[in-house]
Each structure stands twice: as C-alpha cells, then as structure tokens.
Amino acid sequence: MEQKMSLEEKATASARPKRLGKNGDGSERHEVIYRAISDAIIKQQLHPGSRLREDALTEVFHISRTGIRKILQRLALEQLVTITPRRGASVTRPTAKEARDVFAARQMVECGLMPEVARHITDQDVDELREMAKREREALKTGEQSTAIKLSAAFHERLAQLSGNATLAAFVGQLCSRSSLILAVYGSAGHLGCESHDHDDLIDYLAEGDGEKAKAFMNHHLQEIEASLSIVEEEAAAPDLHQIFGMTS
Amino acid sequence: MEQKMSLEEKATASARPKRLGKNGDGSERHEVIYRAISDAIIKQQLHPGSRLREDALTEVFHISRTGIRKILQRLALEQLVTITPRRGASVTRPTAKEARDVFAARQMVECGLMPEVARHITDQDVDELREMAKREREALKTGEQSTAIKLSAAFHERLAQLSGNATLAAFVGQLCSRSSLILAVYGSAGHLGCESHDHDDLIDYLAEGDGEKAKAFMNHHLQEIEASLSIVEEEAAAPDLHQIFGMTS
C-alpha cells in the first residue's frame, strides 16, 4: 500500500491530468513514469518480489495499459523487473549467482575504467563529483537511506560516464541499478552500500590523475561492499513459516 | 525488396499461418520473429539505415502491430535498430564514436574474461568451440559471408558464456551484434571480421589452460579487427556531389 502511495506521489507531480496531453509530450511522459518506477525500485521503496499489476499502474499513473506494458518491458530488459509468462511483472529478486555475477562485472568494468577516467577528468568534473559525494554524505547523515542509495548508484554511474565510453557507462548504470536490488536482498540491515568517505578518497586519486591508484581503490571499494553482503541461496518458494512464526501447534 | 523476401522466408518457416494461434504460443512466436529480424541484421541482410516499417513487418510476419512494436522496442534497447520519434524504426547506423566505444568495451570485457574461461573450460566445451570454428571456416570457404559473420559473433558470445558470468556474457553478446553492424558500415569489402584461423589458435591456448596467453591473443585479435576498419566520420547529409561526379558544368 505505502508503495503505491509513494508512486502516486511522484506521478501527480508530473503526470498532471492535463486530460488530453495526447501526443508530443507523450514520450516524455513515458520517460517520467519509467524513471519514477525505476527510482522507486532503486530506492528500495518497491521491494524485490513486489508485484506490479498493470491495472494498478494504469490507475496510478493515468496512462493506458499499452504505455505501461512498454515501460515494464523496458524495465524487464534491464533486469529490474521480472516478467513471468502469465503472472505479470514483479520487482526482480536477484539470485545469489546473479549477485555474484553483477559484482564480478562491476569489478572488471569499473576498475578497468578508472585509468581512462583519470585521463579525461577535468576540474569541473571533480567539483561535480565532490558535490555528489557531499549530497550523499548528507543524506546518510540525515537518515535518508533511500536517497543515499540512489545517490551512491548515481555517483558510480557518473564516474563511468567520465570515461567517455558511452556504451560501458550505460552498462555500469544497469549494473548499479541491479546492485541496489542486490543490497536490498542480501545486504545486512545496518550496513548499506558504500562507506561515506570512500567516494571522497576516490575523487582525490582521480583529481591527482593517478589512474592506477584509483583502480586499486575501486577494487578494494567494491570488494568491501560485496564482502558486507551475505550472499547465500535463500530458501525456496514455500519457506518455513512454521519456523518463523514459532510453533503452530 | 530482397530484404523482405529473406525475412518472409524465415517467417513462413515457423510462423505458419495457423490462423488462430491466438495465444499460448504467442510469446514463443515473438521470440522467433525477434531472432529472425536480429539475425537478418547481424547477417547484414538488412543494411544499416534500412527502414523497418511496422505495417510491412506485420504483413511479413502475420503479427499484430502491437507485437511488432514490442519487438522493435527490444531491438532498439539493444541498439540494433534506432527508433526516431515520428519516423519509425530503422537499422542502426553506428557512429564512429560508437564504433570505437564498442571495440573498447569488447577489448576490456572479452580479454578480461579469458582467464576465467580458461579456468572453467571443459574438454566438451573445447570440442564445441572447435566445431563452431570449423563451421565458420567452412562458411568462409564456400563464400557464405552472412553465415560466417553470424557464426563469428556466435563464437565470441559462446566464449563469453563459458566464463560462467551470465551478465557479462549477455553484454558481450550485445557488443558482438553491434560489431556486426559496425563491420557493415566501416569494414572494407574484402576483409570481414575475424581471420579464419585466429579462433582455432585461441582455442588452443584455452585448451592448454593458459588464460594469460589467451587474453593476450584476444587482445591482439580484437585490435586487428578494429585496425582493419576505417572508422572515420562520414560526410554529412548532403555531401559534395559536384566533387564526386566530376564538374557539373
């Protein structure tokens, strides 16, 4: 319920019932809705496993099923939602193997990108990154976990963009989104994602132009995150409700 | 014209006009059609820039526009087709920068994967790869360029799959597909993609379990392919026709 509320909140902010905003801004509207759902997932306001019924979404966003389906398809291709043949869409619950694969991929790509980033980075970029890291720290301090998670992903994605390779940057973006899901499933409660000062240290290395050091640090950074997770195969479909809720007898 | 013919050929092979195959096999049909179009693009039977009108596709594949649009959306997300707001879909014509980015990405990921592949590979895998390489060589010999191109991409993708990392393998698959388009645009006529014996040599290194050597060879292999291309920004819309066709006066 509260999930729907938060979605509606975002929707009314932009999808003003202009009634006949028929076309022209159409694709724009789709983009906004896509981002709203995507953000809600990344911010862990929509938890893995949550079902996303088409009718409900059409109602919330005041859009036709056609549009919703298009958006859900896109999210499915990005692995943020899972569409099961006749059951509809639900927020993806990454398996343990997927989790390991995603982090292995991040390790390879993000680390490999660091030297390139160090070579391309400008003073202006450094300022922007510092600003992002600062906002992230503040969000953490004020307890806005959702925001902090999203900002952390955005930081890593922006970093990849600075390499100049759009293809790899887009890939990193997807990996970060999925990482957010992984944290939601396998992360321990207290410890969430990146350490607050890690990003600042990383920026320092990049500002110095020391790509190798940045690479090593990123390696360490990602390893630390992955190590903080407890990636174990969870119990199957019908878990032990009896065990969870004491004895039923 | 001939493009449509080849598409129809593939379509009738599977999308038999069962008339009311209404539902059930629906998603399967979609998958088949998706692959048909995807293959046609990768095999360069559909050239970059070719328009893919929805009506034409519905006619060829006997599918509704809704279904076609879904498939086109997917192809667009994989960068094989480009959808321009009110102009519809066309086979993507990669820019020079995209071409460089794709090859840089392949360099990083495929090379980085080689040690892992060498670690996981089994004798059975080696046999399978040898078989694939053989078929590719035969296709080259008999002049089936389209088939050879597709087999080459399939080889690289299968190789990535052997690393055990599904996420990175899927990414490599996309990169290979896009590479095919890049070859179509920037490749010289005679020289197409991988050298015939390169793949066999690579298999040897992997069979020996020498991941580092395989990595170095893959590096060389990809560099060679990229070097064989002439990746230059092509002239804009209205080039110098006067200069091309002698003096007009």
Place this chain on the structure above:
DNA sequence: ATACCTCCTATTGTATACGGATTTTTGTGC
C-alpha cells in the same frame, strides 16, 4: 532552373475493447 512555401498523404503513437487462457483464490467435502 532553383528555391521556397503550402498542402496532403503515409505512418506512427496512444487509447480502448475483446476473446482467450492461465493463475490464484475461494469454497466445499472428506
């Protein structure tokens, strides 16, 4: 002959309704 402007056609984007199929849930009996 060329350039520019207007109108028209073709095609896409979106919404909606419908039929069919499957999953999930509810209800009943043992």
Place this chain on the structure above:
DNA sequence: GCACAAAAATCCGTATACAATAGGAGGTAT
C-alpha cells in the same frame, strides 16, 4: 487439516479507431 473443484482475477495478444506529425508532392515566385 488436506485435496480437489469452481470461480474470480488478471494477463496476453489482437484488432480498431483516432490524433498528430513528418516528409514529400506540387505549385509559384524570382
């Protein structure tokens, strides 16, 4: 409490309608 059956909910694919726009055809002026 469990198994089975009926019912409801929901999704998937298709067909259709309509609005909106892009690109081209054609005409006109210089």
